[in-house]
Amino acid sequence: MSGAAAGTPPDLSQAIIDAIQASEPEWDQFVKNNREAPGGLPLAVKYVPARYATAYRNHPNQGLFIGRGNFTWGCGVYVTGVQEPLSTAIYGRVGVVSRFDPTGWKVFDARDPDNEALYLEWLHTRPTYREAVVTVHSNHWLHKFRNRFREAFEIDVVLFHPDEKDAGGWYTNRGHTWMAVSAFS
Structure with a gap:
């Protein structure tokens, strides 16, 4: 755990650590459901605008790019498993499929309302929380908090339900699973 976790009340910190450990069976099932073949690596899909497709075609082994923008769970690669291949198609017209090796990844399952509540409780313990939510810059602050939370508890992947959908x-x-991946290999 990093410094941000050190400033967390011990009982809350332990509850978050327990939630991460309790997320493992759901993660294992997600990985199993999205394997290329039995025993193979799992597959993920990332949608990109068509203008960026050439970058993947010309350099297929460069991997998926971590977005620098402030997205739902902070900076990361946002993907779905191939079991729900169109779920994030609202973000582009080209679906890039990639294998990933989840060995050793720590996962926080934010689809679980109890885990989401733990994150919100952690958020309220941040010394700058009050100032962050009563400013015009609250969007910026909330994304910084999400990055800090993932870093503090060394979370590699956050599983979450879609927070956006296509108009039609x-x-x-709503039942799909999206992933924010800190590092993609």
């Missing part, structure tokens, strides 16, 4: 509801279902 054709691609995205």
